[in-house]
Structure formats: structure tokens, C-alpha cells
Amino acid sequence: MSTPLTASLLGLALTAAVCSSGLAQQRDYQSYDQLTARLKHLTNKYSKLSSLTTIGKTATGKEVWLLTLGRDNAVNKPAIVIAAGVEGTQLATTELSMQMTEQMLEAAMIQDSVRELLQKKTFYIFPNLTPDASEQYHEALRWERAANAQPTDDDRDGRMFEDAFEDLNKDGQITMMRVKSPNGLYRPSLEDPRVMVKADTTKGEKGGYLLLTEGNDNDKDGKWNEDAEGGVVFNRNFSYDFPYFQVGAGEHPISERETKAFADFMFEAKNVYAVFVFGPANTLSFSTPLSAAKTAAENLTGPLPKEASLQEKVSGLYNQTTQLQNPPRVAPSPGDVVQWAYFHYGRFSYSTPGWWVPKVAASLDSAGAEASFSSEENQEDLNFLRWARANDIPGVFVNWQPMAHPDFPGELVEVGGLAPYVKQTPPLRFLAPVAEKHFQFFSAYAKWMPTLKIEKVQTEKVAGGHTRITATVSNVGALPTHSEIGDQSKWVQKIRASLKLQEGHTLISGNLVQPTHALAPGQKAQFSWVVEGKGYITLTVGSPAVGQQTKEVYLY
Template sequence: MRFNRNKFGLVAALMFLTQMMWAQDYNNASQLAQRLRGLANSSNAATLKSITKTLGGKDVWMLTLGTGDMENKPAMAVVGGVEGQHLLGVEMAVRFAEDIVKNNLGALDNTTYYVFPNMSPDATEQYFANLKYGRSANAKKTDDDRDGRMNEDPFEDLNGDGMITMMRVEDATGDWITHPADDRVMIKANKSKGEKGKYHLFTEGADNDKDGAFNEDGDGGIYFNKSLTFSYDYFTPGAGEHPVSELENRALLDILYTKWNVYAIMTFGPGNNLSSAWRYNRAGASKRVVTSVLRNDETINKLVSGKYNKTVGTKDAPPSVEPGGSFNQWAYFHFGRLSFSTPGWWAPMVKGDSTMKKNTDKNREVNYLRWAEKEGLSNYFAQWTEMDHPDFPGKKVEVGGIAPFNMLNPPISMIDDLASKHNKFIMELAEMQASVELINLRAESVGKGMTRITVDLYNGGTLPTHSQMGSRSRWLRRVKMELKLGKGQEIVSGRKVNLIPSINGDDSVSFTWLVKGKGTVSLEAGAPHIGFTSTNVNLK
């Protein structure tokens, strides 16, 4: 989609109205589509297309931001919505694209961006449904309990509040107790410390199929972030029948495998190797199927992590959540690119005062409730309410808990500064990208019509031309140095084409040729993911 300058006033007005609507809350599918179309129509540097439709009829959008020969410039993929409950990731990806188009078109001089705002549109739409519950899966019907029936045991809104929370049943055989710092929060009893369970804990609903389990076969579906190829977890709900089984996953991978210029992927999702870098593990790195970040890539991850923490300034990050089959791990281990991921936000740790019981284990739910109270939020918790339940006659049953989506997604009014800092970080990461140039070029006559040519191919970027994993992968092209001859010219020594596995940041590789003949030869070097450089050399 391209910008029509004759419609500038109308487009600007429509974008303003759209912004007024989305500024109030996160976007549903139709609002997101309208917002992306408005952005694409506002600039020649933005192109929008749908790469597939989900089984639920939702578009999966790809926004290309770039100028000139985009395919031969280093590129970064920015991906949101890998986890269906994480609407913040969608918003952060879109705001990054908007910031580039509106405020920073110069960033496209040296870098192309492929932005995939929402890879789980079926799941994120549950946030806007009449019945709201935390959903990660697409619209595919699945038999999660493998009993031959589909979706026969879904959630039920027992207390009629329009959302699905939790259900606790008082029972001495249970494994759950209330948290000592806040009895609204449920935790597993630690029997090694002499704690005794007091409750069973279930998601809100009933045992419709009378198999003793609750809500185990509801709307079902496949999780985008559990169905990639790295460490795929077979035969688990949400993973699918085999890796990359779903339209969304296949469409994204089909695109990325044609984009030889992508050197890094930035994911907004539950994985987090930016607050704390991945750690090298010798045993995992030595396996035939590698399961640890490689040593050199750990060093790069630590460098980028330090920049992230300095720029974004977030502290007290929760543990990274990386299920088997996650996108962030696939991007590094199987796609060979530098791969970085962050949830972008978590409730800051609240220091309790003298009126509060100490949250000694720094429980995240306890902390979230205290933070929400401090910020004056509403509707963040459904108070535990006792009710009769036909599956538990004579027992005390209560329904309540933290409202779905809330712990992953702050109120949208709070994210302006957060989005701005993440946009700045991505720009800083792009400034670190590898960039090759030919320096210290010399051409000298050695007699008998021959010229010795020497040159250094220098990577002036901070990042290496290849991740260590990428240099082992066929899916990242090597740096090519080629000496191109004219008529009557001959290479006496040296290779016409050299392929270099990797060049570290602020490092170089030297080349020497002996060429016979007269006239001019040319040197060309580079790769799509680092860019190209060339120069002509006059033979002596």
C-alpha cells in the first residue's frame, strides 16, 4: 500500500481519529488493521500486506519499512503477539513502526525493518470478547484430553462477572494454601517445611464430561509460541500434532527464510534474554543438537543486555518463560540469527510498609496486587466469593483471582514512556549492526605487467557479521569478497571469490592478489544481512 499525496489531509484526519480510539485501550483485530493501513498509506517507506488468514478469519499482518534496495540492506524483524495473552507486545511492535514512519525515516537509510505486529490474532481477540479469559491458542479445534471428542469441557463463568478466574475448593487432601503475605493469592504447600495443603485449585468452571478434570478440553487450539521446531514438546496441549503445523507459523517462516538480509530478530514476548543474557553451558553447547547459546554469542548477548538495561531501565525482571517450541529460541538455534526477546513490562517490585506482611519470597502475584492498589487501578482482582457447586457438594467453594491479561499488560495509558525507551533501544541495536568497508587499499607494480593488490575488509560495526550459531548454519550467507576482471586480465595468485564465515566487530580480514593485465578491476564485498561495498582499482 502506497501513500497518495493528494489525500494527505484525509489520511491525517483518519489517522488522528484512529489514534483517539486506540489510545483508550489495546486494539482488537479490526482496529489494528485500520491503524496499520493508515500507517502504510501515510508514507512511501511503509508497505503492508497480509501474509495469511488464521482459521478464525483474522489477518496476520507484515509491515515492511525501508527505502532503496531494501533486500540488500541489513534487516531486523520485529515480532509481537507470539503469546496470545500478551497484547502489550502487539502494541509495542506497532508503536515502533509508527515511530520510524513519523519521526525517524533516516533510520531506514541503512536498515530495513520487517514488522509482524500480531502472530496470535485469534487468541488476543479473547481480550475483547464478552467472556474474557487468558487465551494463548488459535481457533483450531483440538481434542486436548484425547478422548475422541472436541471442546466438550470448556470454561463456565460461575459468578457472572464476564471473565474466567480461578476456583478454590477447601479440602484437606489439596496441595494449595493461601500466601502468608496475602490470603488472596494461592501457592503450593511446601511439605518440606511442614506446610499442609488446604485447597484444591482449578480454573473456573464445571466437570462437564465427568472425567474428574476441569476445563481440560475447552476451545483448544495451538499456541504460536509452542509450535516451532526448537525443543518442540510433543503430545502436549497447545503444541499441535507436529512442529510448524499452523498457518501462522508457516507463513512467518516462509517469509523469513526468503529474507537473507535479516541479521537479528527482536521479539516482544514472554522470553527474556535482554534483562538477563542467556548463559553458556558447555554440555549443552557440545551436544550434536545444541541446546546452549554458544560462547561467542553469549558475549554478544551480554553486551546487548547491558545496553537494554541502561536504555530501558527496568529492574527486578521475572524469570524468563521459554516453553519448548518457542519463537525466540527457534530464531537463534534453528534460524541462526541474533535473537532477543523481552516482555517489555512487569509490575515493579513494591516495598512494603509497616502495615503490610512481608513478601519474603517476592511472590509476583502478591507484588502485582500491591502495585495495582498503589496505582489506584480498578477491576484487577475478582474477590473470592463463596458459591454452591454441583461437583463439590457439602464443600466450601470460592471463585476469584487476578483478572485475566492484567499481569502481562499494564493499562495502555502507562506505556508511552515504556514504548519510547524500547524504540530507542531497537535503534541503538541497529546502530551496532555489522557494516563492511574496503580500507587500506594498495596497488603496486611488481614488473612484467603484474600488479599486487592488497586490501582489508573491515567490519566497522559493533556486532559480528554472523552469530556463532549463524556461521554454522546454511541459512546465513557468508561474506563474499570477489575480484572482478575485465578483458585481457588474469589472476596470477589469490582467489577470485573468497567466502568468509564471520568477521567480528571492529575487526578485518586481509586479501592479496597478483593480477596480470592493464585497465581496471573491481572489488566487491558483502552479504545481504550486512550490506555491500565496492571499489575500482587501476592496474599499474
């Protein structure tokens, strides 16, 4: 006959076995060392199309890798930046960027169109901008870490890491605790009792449970795990709308090795045309609407008018090429990289999670209508569990298990909940088709990028034996030559027309170098000079982010 203790131990063993099976399936995501080896193998295999460099190191010495795709002097060709791994918990964005890169390089070997794309354009791909944070996924104790390895005092009490997580049920991962309490605001879901939802007091509902992260209140301040190991969050450390004095933001904007290295590279890379972030915000599936109040303010908080209409166009292209259904509506957050790239860096900037949990309908009642619990809070977790069940993905939930807890003597405390990372790390088989769709999107976007054409150069003899040169240049691409906000930024090099004079030539009228505002698709600009002398001079028009066009001009 089994005793209660024996049964309890057997239950623990079974739970651990199930969790281990699920963890094994989820651990197909690569560690920093594995990703490094994969990157080196890739650039060795496609050495004529790619190169691997580092922009800096983290606090633990990990390289922040930059993968450059392009042919023949790629650093001087119009470029797209793809930044992945900006949130340490979104490992799927790193894998998505890698699979997409591999597909692009493989296609370049057999498809002329892709080979031509890499001949004309450059892709700067950052597979993982937060390697210290994401590595927690591979540690013996797994918990969702968003911050880097720079020590910080999150609760500002003069001590660091004094209230970290504890693995109370010894399953190798940090989940949640629910504590039976009349003051609790949470209750089990009617749809799935494993999931805790907030009670709706407006409907007379009562909670009955406190919901806390797994661990002890080590410093006895009434908070649990508020000062765990970790430092500053990459995607909260940029200068636009910096969240001063908030946990994970850092002491000041761009205070961290990773963010400074990224910003330094970006300001040096004059050829960057647009920035795409694989991150939590979604500004690709949904365009940001124009707001007169946000653009009229002294400090811009919304896209300028031309950018707002352009976002609709780019969103249409994204939705058409990716065909991703039911995208999440997630706005940019204070201090994130996607807003910095637009407002402070002056480039077109977009963000997408890349992959999200597909929507799975809730159960229907006997009359065929969606059950009443579909209005419960925490639909995100409920939908995830429906999706995991429909796709036979094990190990995503740790069943609630009673534990004795020193902070709650004599009270019912249970440990369990969703396993860490599972909502953002689907089995890799789900990412390959999504990566291919994003490859198609970026290829289409690159083809839309602006292209300058010197349409006409007129020369005429003027008084004094001089030559007047009049050049007409047009943008024959489908996108503007640079952003509207870029016209206000010194960091964005504008379209410039310039003459290269030879010995014996003298500029009589006009500036040798003449800039112009952003040219919309189909828009033209005209430049004029008067030059003394005879023979040929060179006219050059362009910018690093658009490319250069040259033409020889004969002087009478």
C-alpha cells in the same frame, strides 16, 4: 427488610458493576480490526518510510501483518526483526511494538539521525503473530487463550472441545474456583486473603482448598476445562527443542499456518541480522552464561563462546538505555521462537517481555521489618495486587463468590480470582515511556551493527603481464558481521568478496567469489586474485545482513 436472596442479588449486581468498570478500562487494547485499521493509517501517513504486507492468514482468515520500516530499497538493507504478540495473552507486546513504531516514524520526520537510521537499516515488525488467540480478549466471554484456532484434541480422547470453560457466575470472564477440601493444597494468603497460596508443609502448614479453573468437568474424567476451544500455541511450535506430545505444541514442528508463514519469510529474508522477540522469556535483561557442557554436546543447547560474551554486551546496552528495574528472570521454553531464531535460523536472537509489573514492597511489621508473609508463594499475584492498588487500577480482581456446583454437591465452592489478562495488559498510559526507551535501545543497537570498509586495495604487476589484486577489508562496527553459529549454518550468507570482470578479462588465480568467517569488531580480512587484462573491474564486499561496499580497481 431485605431477604438473603435480595442481598445476594444486590451483591452480584455490585460485583458485575465493578467488574464492568475494570473491563472497560482494560478494553482500550485494540481488536484485530482496529489494529488493521491503525496499521493501514500509519503506512498511508508515512508511505515513504513504511509499507504493510501480509505473510499469510490464520485458520479464521485473519492476516498476519508485517510492517516494514525503511527508505529506498529497504529489502536489500541490513535488517532487524521485531516479533511481538508471540503469546496470545501478552497484548501489551503488540501495543508496545506499535507505540514504538509510531514514535520512530514521527521522529524520522523531524530528526536527521532517525531519518538516516531508516535510510541505512530496515526494521521488520510483526505486531501480532497470534491474532486468533489474542482476539479472545475482545470476545463476550473473556479467558486467557494462548492457542490459535486450529482444532486440536488436547487430551487425546478422540473428541474436541468437550470440556470447555463455563462462566458460572455470569460475569463475562473465566477466573478460578476454590473448593473447601481437607485434601486441598492451598490456603488464603496472610498478606491478602483473596490470593490463594500453596501451603508450606515443611513448616507444618495445612491447605484446605482445591484450586481449579472456573467450569464443570463435562467429560467426567476428573479434570476441569482441559479440552477448551483452541489449538496450537505459536511460541511452542518451532523446531528447536520441540515439546513433542505436549498440549499446545502441535502435531509436529512448524505445523501451523502462522509459524510456517513466519519461518518462510525469515528464510527468504537474507538481510536479517538479528531477531528481537517481545515475549515471555527475558534474555535481554540477563545474558545467558557460557556453559561448556551445553556447547560441547552434539546438539547445541547453549550459546557458543563468542555469542555468550556478546550477549553480556547487548544486555548492558539494553539495561543502560531502558533503565527498567527488577526485571523478571524467565528462561526460554521448549519450541519457542527466540531459541529457533538462534539455533536453527543462525541469527543473533534476544527476547524481552518489554513491560512487567514493577515491584512494590510488602507491608512492614511494627518493628519496621518486612512482614513474614513476604516469603509466601505466589508473590507474583500479591505484588500485582499491591501495584494495582498503588495505581488505583480497578476491576483487576473478582471477589470470591459462593456457587452451587454439580461436581461438588454439598461442598463450599467459590468463584473468583484475578481477572483474565490483567497482569499483562496495564493501562496504556504505562506503555508510552517504555516504548520510547525501547525505541532508543533499537536505535542504539542499529548503530552498533557491523559496517564493512574496504581499507586498502593494492595492485601489482606480476609475471605474464597479469595484475595481482590484494584487498583488505575491516569491520568498523561494534558488532560481529554475523553470529558464530551462523558460520555453521547454510542459511546465513557469509561475507563475500567478489570481482566483476569485463570483456577481455580472465581470472588466473583465486576464486571469483571468496567467503570469509564472521569478522569481529575491528577484525580484518584479506582477499587476493590474479587477473589478466586491462582497464577497470569492480570489487564488491559484503553480505545481505551487513550491506555491500564496492570499489573500482584498475588493471595495468
